[in-house]
Amino acid sequence: MMKVAFQGEPGAYSEQAVFGYFGSVLTEPCQTFDDVFEAVHAGVCQSGLIPIENSLAGSIHQNYDLLLRHQLHIRGEYFLRVRHCLIGFPGTPKDQIQRVISHPQALGQCAGYLRSLGVKTEPVYDTAGSVKILKASGERNLAAIASRRAAELYEMEILQEGIEDNPENYTRFLEIAPQPVSVLENAKTSIVFTLKNQPGALFKALSVFALRDIDLTKIESRPLAGKPWEYLFYIDFLGSPEQESVQRALSHLDEYALLLRVLGAYPRFKVV
């Protein structure tokens, strides 16, 4: 059976994404994103699934850096709708809750709801970890915010589901593996490049796509480690290097960029 690495405790949103994307597989919880890449390199897992961007919080930059440092390929993308749950001991009435713990980001995304509940909040390091802490505490006026799966795993009860203030809360995940896939229709391609630091440099780089009507879906700049305030650019665009126009755009960009790497071409995920 296939085994997939993800970062987090069992019950993390990333694990939920693994099941949503791959279906029924074995999962390997890893402490850090680094460990996810290592597990795939070492062959402990056939694939890894890493979060790359959240529609509210923005990009997970560390994973951009890891994509560059490792020689793995992006083979696919997946969008997970994040639905936060208020989780407590079975049978606890909601109005008995006095204190809520979770990762600061989850607390922030439910700030309006928590204010209306009139509870105190306390940050902990992980969403699924907060359910573990809840269970160990034995406190019936304490609740955690985490995924449905985390509640089930620790045999706690979902007191309310979908408590996030903004329902447009999606996380985009990327599948990474040692071998690339071949894709032509409805493809997306992810690349990374660096440019000479001079006026108009990015403008010239983007011209290779604009001239060929290639649609960019994402642009991200990252500081270049060891050279503060010089940047790497990460771009996603629609199309595959198996198309001639894309091939030409990339060879045109290669003339001009100091570094250019295709991180992967893969089927575009359609949010339903």
Place this chain on the structure above:
Amino acid sequence: MMKVAFQGEPGAYSEQAVFGYFGSVLTEPCQTFDDVFEAVHAGVCQSGLIPIENSLAGSIHQNYDLLLRHQLHIRGEYFLRVRHCLIGFPGTPKDQIQRVISHPQALGQCAGYLRSLGVKTEPVYDTAGSVKILKASGERNLAAIASRRAAELYEMEILQEGIEDNPENYTRFLEIAPQPVSVLENAKTSIVFTLKNQPGALFKALSVFALRDIDLTKIESRPLAGKPWEYLFYIDFLGSPEQESVQRALSHLDEYALLLRVLGAYPRFKVV
């Protein structure tokens, strides 16, 4: 005496930046970045200082969103060299430390050092907060990672300073206040804009700067809240709207952008 709002516990890196940038002022610790903006709005503080980007970890996206939501002006920038300290009880020999606590990002930035020390690590929600926890614990084989100032504030001892794996660890801060400044020489300007979602849109937008040899120092894209996968663009460039070429570029961009706002023009900070 001037009072400046920052996010974090007393002793946070942000508070250190306040003293580095403003000199001797009163500080107002705030629980969230939101609270920093509110404190300046409400006139509790004359200015706020917010982190916007770290050379290793990337942008602090939430602050980009808050800049857009509030009508404050950027008045200046400051770069803080982040030097992590291993902090323990006074008189503790380093080899007695068995467990180290801090914010996950600080633990990550010192991962190599911590491995060589052969200690266990445990994430907590805040760097300065980890020193508070250390002090309350009374445990002499426990250490925290935080700023020099946090060690002093809680009367703990710095067992070793500068333990970060990569010395190129800088955080860029922005001063925000109700009134803009006037600046002409050595200026930097920060703007935000949105574009119609069509091929070549960003290319056309950047042309207004490229045609006038205006040097971009930063480009950042942010998801547009409520419209997943449409983007806001944040750009920093060298120059001030008090220069004619910059004025022309902005009026040219305004013809084309759906939204355009100048967040501030301010003196450029020179890293020494």
